[in-house]
Amino acid sequence: MAAAVVGGGMRRKLQERVPLRRTALLADFVVLFLFVALLARRVAGLDGGGAAWRVALACEAWFAFVWLLNMNAKWNPVRFDTYPENLAERGSIDELLAVDMFVTTADPVLEPPMVTVNTVLSLLAVDYPAADEKLACYVHDDACSPLTCYALREAASFARLWVPFCRRHGVAVRAPFRYFSSTPELGTAGGNEFLDDWAFIKREYEKLVRRVEDADESTLLRQGDGEFFAEFMDVERTNHPAIVKILWDNSKSRAGERFPHLIYVSREKSPSHHHYYKAGAMNVLARVSAVMTNAPITLNVDCDMFANNPQVVLHAMCVLLGFDDEIYSGFVQAPRKLYGTLKDDPFGTQQEVIYKTLGSGMAGIWCTFYNGSGCFHRRKAIYGATPNSSIGARREGTTDSLPPKEFENKFGSSEELKESITSILSGNLPVEPIVDISCRVEAAKEVATCKYESGTRWGREVGWVYGSMTEDILTGQRIHAAGWRSVLLETEPPAFMCAAPIGGPACLTQFKRWATGLFEIIISRNNPILMTVFRRLRLRQCLSYLSIYAWPVRGFIELCYALLPPYCILTNQSFLPKAPQDVFGIPLALFLTYNTYSYMEYKKCGLSVHAWWNNHKMQRITSASAWLLGFLTVLLKTVGLSEAVFEVTPKEKITSDGNGGGNDDDDDDKVDLDLGRFTFDASPVFIPVTALAMLNILAVAAGAWRACFGTAQDDLPGVSEFMACGWMLLCFLPFVRGLVGKGRYGIPWSVKLKASLLVAMFVLLCRGK
Ligand SMILES: O=c1ccn([C@@H]2O[C@H](COP(=O)(O)OP(=O)(O)O[C@H]3O[C@H](CO)[C@@H](O)[C@H](O)[C@H]3O)[C@@H](O)[C@H]2O)c(=O)[nH]1
């Protein structure tokens, strides 16, 4: 095993799997023991306790189960180190595999073209031997927007300056908006010459920004060179033929300014076909690139995720080439890292601790999950092949051992695609690049049509899997279930970076989509338990997937649990032991140990107590809002009442100071712009937490009133329920403030109204008891 892992025999190693020390092992068991003790008390007291007691038992059993799942996922964390400097010593650079790089964008308003442009420029400029021949960049545009296409064409012409500039000066961050957000230090190598160069390129970049931002669609179509935009004439976003445009053909460029091909793709759309959102776009990219450049490795990033480390492809190659067996590197995922983040993570979006604990733990069982962006795949794994399989090897000379009919049923009927897939599946790496891509445009359009996939296995066993809003995790799971393993790629500086969503609505919408997607997976035929029984997913991998899929279910369970304290106060029952009974110790001890444990995890990652509290608070808020609504959306979808749609997260317009500017749409708020403060809109996602906040205020008030003016002694509400309500109010503080806040910092009246109706119903229910 060790030899296979270090790989390369006598040659110098390219990668190393480093086990990390696990310090919290004891604490894990202490919390587990307290859970067991609590459950035992519950069961013992079942006769005396009422409905509240039984609900509490069910919820706590779930929490204990999730704790076990997490223990499994975090059990043996590892880190992978990569040594790109050793690549050169391993002989010819021919060994380095070609990579097709994919970028997806879906809406020129929510995702301003300059965001995509910066991502593309950072990819075109990465360091890689023979980059111009081995790399190609494909952008898929689900909006079929001439603005995006124009922006990319302009980006290609700017790249002729930008890429050589980056290479000349070894630029560290190759997304121009980030690079130009700071001024170079005086006395930098190259002196004045460099500074002149810098100033010139900066001016050119600013011109590019102006051209792209000033462009408007109708002018482009009317007078921008008519020929170029002809395909965008009279098209509708949801109804148009496939467009494939080569914006930069490297083979036609002059020496000295060579960089990877840049190709614009917009798949055919028609109202009579389902498009499967990003998963559908990715499958089109996989096929289009297959008939054009057919690199054995693909990289995909979201439109706002730029390459932050110019050596990223080399690092990935260390993993892809560094094992003796391909099975270990079905895909290589870089963690999701954010730039320009707000201090102490006010919206709980940075997930640093999750990556450190769950991420490196899952890496330890070769089960790093695919998170949709910043991931290198083996094309072979995308095509649904199992590791070390090779069709064509069995019959010498021919490359077609799948019968033609079967092949067609699986991959579709394009001849060019068939040829390209066969060469990948036969495992004859490296695949020779196709020299003249311009003669492949028609073939590319053919595989980008709506009809192409019908009757094939695309979206099931082949490519990105359909049927979940989180197509990423599902696709990764399919690849693991085929027997592949995956690796977490942590480089310094981080490989890719993107901006975090800011403000209540953007964050909760994103979380809601994830919840929807994850819950869709559990109740589908792709659920990991079936994959373990019938496919090659291993038990511990299955359990660690379950620990992620548990998130949306948590929404429902936490809601039930959160209703218990106010319910008990209003109905004068108790679900926690009344002090000073002996068992008062167990829940309190659990509460304290659990929170200390979780704070220690933050501390170990170098985060402040404030960051911990913000995350804790946001977890309670997202559970009762986004996770819950995701859960409900799927239930409604299952009974046919609604449909889940992919709501694209709005990206901040990038400004030249290198950070996302706040939304500057309403001027009145500009003065007290506080990016860290929670914001609201009228979306239903805000209703449940608003209702919970109101209910807890009501319960605390009712309890206090009864304590002061009540008559009978045993009419006193339990101290622990009282404390629980108080703690919840602390967690829901942004909403409590929102009840009285103004503008976008205040909860809209429509939400407050709906929430109070829910509260009224709940109170009536309690009175009816
Ligand atoms: O119909 C669609 C919808 C989205 N996208 C693209 O998908 C990407 C991710 O969309 P975004 O709104 O930014 O979602 P996030 O929540 O930030 O994305 C995370 O979660 C998604 C699954 O919910 C994954 O697909 C992403 O890779 C992952 O970064 C973007 O490049 C979009 O352009 C499409 O191409 N077509």
Ligand SMILES: [Mn+2]
């Ligand atoms: Mn995103």
